[in-house]
Amino acid sequence: MNAQPALCVVSYNTLNGGRDPDGSVHRLTDQVDMLTELEPDVVCLQEAKHWDKDGGETVNEVAAALKMEARLAPSASHGCHLVTLVRPPRVRFVRFYPDIAEGNFHHAVSRADLRVEGVHAVLRVLHTHFDPFDPGDRAAEARWLTQYGDRNDTLLVGDLNTEAPGDPEPETWDWLPATQYSNNRIQHPDGSYGNLDKTAMSALLTAGFIDPAAALQLQFARTAGHWRDGDRGHRSDYILPSKHLSWQVQTYTVIDTPRTRSAADHLPVVAHLHRTR
Template identity: 35%
Template sequence: MALTVMTYNIRNGGRDSRGSRLDAITEVVTAHRPDVLALQELAHFPRDGGRRLRQLADAVGMRPHLVRSWLGGQPVAVLVRNAAAVISTGRIRRPFHHAAAEVTVATDRGPLTVISTHLYPFSGGRRRWEARWLAPRADRERMVLLMGDLNSLDPWTDHTERLRALAPQHRSRHLRRGGDVDTRAVQVLADAGFVDLCRQVGAADHTVPTGYAGHEFSRMRLDYILGTEPVARLVRSCRVGSGGAAETASDHYPVVASLDLTVG
């Protein structure tokens, strides 16, 4: 059993002053045909009885589970292609600026829990706290995927040049007091036992900006697919989905990974 998983920040609900980008977003998702999809920045999706969410979910042939923010941030969601495989749905009940949705699905290797989240963009200290709320999910005996826009640089890369290219007001989001690069959110999750799947297969490319927008970015990796050790042993590929419609659908590229869940 092969399972394709994908995370995608679609920027402000796929709509802004230029109009709707939902058709382009649908094209991106359809091109990768994920079995499980984590979405972030779903502004306006709960309105009109969730019409916009249903429109996207129906277009890509998936069943959605959306979680709203308690603090006025944007909703996140997990979408699943095989609705019959869903065991449970829920939210991580902490005061995230955005939210964290949690869905568990049945696979040939047992239950797989998938979390979609979007960490705080403006403060590394706040991101670290939100990462700490997620860290207990890193059960080394269970299959858990943590996917989303973590808004954090990783602790394994030299970020000097990409930070130098940013305007000071945007650079400050990624610096600690004293000027050190702030990678604490990803480090907290790694220390808890989550594995960076793209890094594991040597495909840790930048996820922002795209051709659409992103003046606050400079070829940075902010979107991740992390997994516990039982998941990391099964990853076969992980890549950033650049090119085509992804250049104009959002200011983030999607990240896509393939897991081999074959038994025997």
């Protein structure tokens, strides 16, 4: 029997920082309520737009509401900052690096070295948001991270804007405007388009990162695609342990409910991990 309770990790893209175009924060309020109910130990939030304003007021407010400690990683594009939160005293930051790729990502990739209560080894959480526009850029971003795939201490968390090998291909392309084919599809040398470009995820998995949904033989569950009529359900959001991580994923869940569908264009992904050694 495991001496420690499972470690709960959540990845969630908030969509424009939880704010609507009119500035209202009802979605953010609902998001914080939903996260509170999950009782997470580690939370990785993407698109924390405007959260850096006024000395990080929103970061501090969200952290206080969740009873967690937060670190912000500024995004290089569109103000889509990353926020990593941990719940003391069980989990604490040892070190935090806002951008380990030195500005080479479309958004950013942060690294949090965490100490889990009762565990000597540090848990390293890489938090990122891959380029939504260019499969080539996503592949390049993945290459930055493949060095971590074979480690025994790393979780890769975030919105990777790519689907995984084995995820279903679209039956038609009616859902996607032709102007967005280059964002999502393989482009052949002659300029024609093929299937979805999954190169970035393929590189990460080949490097050693594990897709818990595949490892646990779970049925396909979308993490995005519910927000707009005519869109298709697809995966974009992941919690990927490195090959030899000393924490094993027990459960891996996408929270797909009417409430989460109305709160953002992505759905929360939740992993419960237990210590194996």
